[in-house]
Amino acid sequence: xxxxxxxxxxxxxxxxxxxxxxxxxxxxxxxxxxxxxxxxxxxxxxxxxxxxxxxxxxxxxxxxxxxxxxxxxxxxxxxxxxxxxxxxxxxxxxxxxxxxxxxxxxxxxxxxxxxxxxxxxxxxxxxxxxxxxxxxxxxxxxxxxxxxxxxxxxxxxx
Amino acid sequence: xxxxxxxxxxxxxxxxxxxxxxxxxxxxxxxxxxxxxxxxxxxxxxxxxxxxxxxxxxxxxxxxxxxxxxxxxxxxxxxxxxxxxxxxxxxxxxxxxxxxxxxxxxxxxxxxxxxxxxxxxxxxxxxxxxxxxxxxxxxxxx
Numbered sequence: 297x298x299x300x301x302x303x304x305x306x307x308x309x310x311x312x313x314x315x316x317x318x319x320x321x322x323x324x325x326x327x328x329x330x331x332x333x334x335x336x337x338x339x340x341x342x343x344x345x346x347x348x349x350x351x352x353x354x355x356x357x358x359x360x361x362x363x364x365x366x367x368x369x370x371x372x373x374x375x376x377x378x379x380x381x382x383x384x385x386x387x388x389x390x391x392x393x394x395x396x397x398x399x400x401x402x403x404x405x406x407x408x409x410x411x412x413x414x415x416x417x418x419x420x421x422x423x424x425x426x427x428x429x430x431x432x433x434x435x436x437x438x439x440x441x442x443x444x445x446x447x448x449x450x451x452x453x454x
Numbered sequence: 455x456x457x458x459x460x461x462x463x464x465x466x467x468x469x470x471x472x473x474x475x476x477x478x479x480x481x482x483x484x485x486x487x488x489x490x491x492x493x494x495x496x497x498x499x500x501x502x503x504x505x506x507x508x509x510x511x512x513x514x515x516x517x518x519x520x521x522x523x524x525x526x527x528x529x530x531x532x533x534x535x536x537x538x539x540x541x542x543x544x545x546x547x548x549x550x551x552x553x554x555x556x557x558x559x560x561x562x563x564x565x566x567x568x569x570x571x572x573x574x575x576x577x578x579x580x581x582x583x584x585x586x587x588x589x590x591x592x593x594x595x596x
Contacts, residue, residue: 302482303514303525405514427532434533 300419301409306430308402310437312395315402316368318437319393322347328432330425332357336373338365344373355379360388369395375408375418383417402437406430459537462530465510470495471503475512478526485521 308315318324322333325346332346333354339362346358360374374388390410396403406426411419465471474489481488490500504524507513514525 300482301525303516303527304529305511305514305527306529307511427528430529431532 299409300411300414300416301407302423302426304406304408304426304430306404306406306434307398308404308434308437310402311400312368312397312402314437315395315404315433316371318433319371324436328436329429336362338362338367338371340365360391363390364392371395374410375422377418377421380417380421383421386412386416386418389416389418389422404430404433459530459534461506461510462512462534465507465512466531468503471507474500474503474507475526478513478524479528482525483516483523485523489524 318328320334320336320338322335325332325334329346330348332348334344334346336342336344342362344360344362345356347354348357349355357377357379359376359378362373364370364372370393372390372392375391376386376388377383388410389408392407392409394405394407396405408422408426413419466475473493477489478484486497486500486504489495489504490497504513508515511530512527514527516523516525
């Protein structure tokens with residue numbers, strides 16, 4: 297029996313550089329990714345933290361290690377929930393973002409794999425969450441170009 | 455007139471294809487052989503269905519050596535649902551904009567300011583949408 301894995305595919309009407317920025321910058325992830333701010337220097341072997349801001353300071357509910365970062369086409373890191381007692385003991389799973397240029401827009405393929413087995417709590421926790429996160433990402437990347445121009449500048453890095 | 459969502463609706467309209475999506479939801483990464491097992495369906499027919507699902511973006515294909523593995527991609531279905539959720543929000547937003555205009559520009563209907571203020575509760579603020587402010591500011595539960 298193979299261990300479970302998912303693929304999610306979404307077309308985003310924005311250049312890869314903008315999608316990359318939205319995936320790797322805390323200021324943007326907090327707008328669509330369960331209000332968590334991602335933090336990393338995005339070099340191989342570096343840590344990745346998804347921070348939730350609380351009264352007692354930031355809490356890293358999800359952590360990982362960068363496996364591959366090839367801006368703006370490939371990003372891969374491990375994924376682990378250290379604070380949830382049901383899955384803190386599980387081996388980290390893996391996420392890979394593949395950003396493919398399609399005539400100036402972006403085809404984003406997300407692969408989440410490396411779960412221990414079908415009963416893995418991490419697997420159960422993330423399986424239904426991805427479409428919501430990706431819809432938010434798409435809206436942020438696309439609406440940024442028409443509604444909030446200050447954001448467009450920051451996202452596009454221009 | 456065709457719309458980008460049309461292939462999704464077409465793909466979902468068929469019970470066999472929905473059954474295949476159910477199987478892929480339960481077990482990601484099945485091959486054609488896995489999908490036809492114990493169904494009495496022919497391989498060729500299953501491949502045709504898969505092709506349609508793939509074109510609609512509902513199935514993502516990965517080659518593993520010589521094996522073609524299939525994964526359910528739920529994102530287009532989520533997008534379709536959002537389309538109408540957004541539309542609902544748009545109605546609320548339009549109602550709020552209309553109310554704002556009525557409140558800010560009473561002179562449009564009445565030349566005397568006092569008279570305008572008197573007439574507002576009946577004409578200006580009433581909304582056909584019911585309690586718009588409450589629903590507009592309540593976050594949609596995922």
